[in-house]
Amino acid sequence: MDGRLTTIELFKEEMKFSAGHFTIFSASERENLHGHNFTVYAALTGRVGRDGLMADYGPFKRQLRQMCAAWNETLLLPERSPHLRLEREGDELRAHYDGTVMRFMARDVTPIPVANVTIEELARLFGERLTEDPQGLLGLGIEAVTVKCASGPGQWATWTWARDDV
Template identity: 65%
Template sequence: MTFPFSFGLPMSRTTTIELHKEEMKFSAGHFTIFSATHRENLHGHNFTVYVALTGAVVENGLLSDYGPLKQAVISRCRAWNETFLLPGRSPYLRLEQDVRGDYLARFHDEELRFLARDVTVLPVENVTLEELARVFGEELVADGAVLKSSGITRVVVKCASGPGQWSSWEWENHG
């Protein structure tokens, strides 16, 4: 059957799958570092994660099997849930571990101590929404090979610390 709007030509269909599942959230503590001498107090948020995958719909009516990508986000949320997030690459915060593996965080003239079991050290300069969205996104994209083979051409990852406060990270396949 040919629909009137196709004019008998094969149609290229692009779609976006948006993932914002109940399991794509985590509760974590952190503090933002503003300068070498100024930081927020320790506090926490109920973070949520949203992922949008864009690409061509193939013959079977699917964009791709996005299940593994969804599970990767859910797994990361579970790993970070109920932990205190510390930046592993901050120029202003020095992290040390004692013989038990517990953390001593040195900031300006302060020493903050954390039990190892309570801490997740992230590959970020600062624990911000911008950096959290980037870490989620870069993990999903990795080298881009999986997404390229699945036909996904664009990924948007958003991370929120509460209603009305989001940060976005984007990747697009230009090949």
């Protein structure tokens, strides 16, 4: 390796998804159901090899596209909220919150492993997916991964993994 530290930034047109959600602020206060056009950005930092390449970033683009496609045009609900309980019965998904029951067609809902559906949590989920194999990343020469998720222009959350986290 020639030692040059380089960052490859991935921010493609297809790294976006439209989804409904509501933020839960407490056991009795939440936003109304609404949606966003979310965008996702990832940056891979590592050393450039003698061949002039840092790493094959194609698999990272595919993972990001797959996650965006899976969440597109769905309602995202948190599986780990201390204030919301999800229950599935047949084709229906029920969300229990503050003494009320919200009923949705199960096919329209994507439960995700978060405490709240926020850009902070979404950035973390994308980041954790990209860094599931930290030793593999290091083997590719990748020393850091940064993921950003936006719910609209000018409102981003950033999640970062670095080789020091291994």
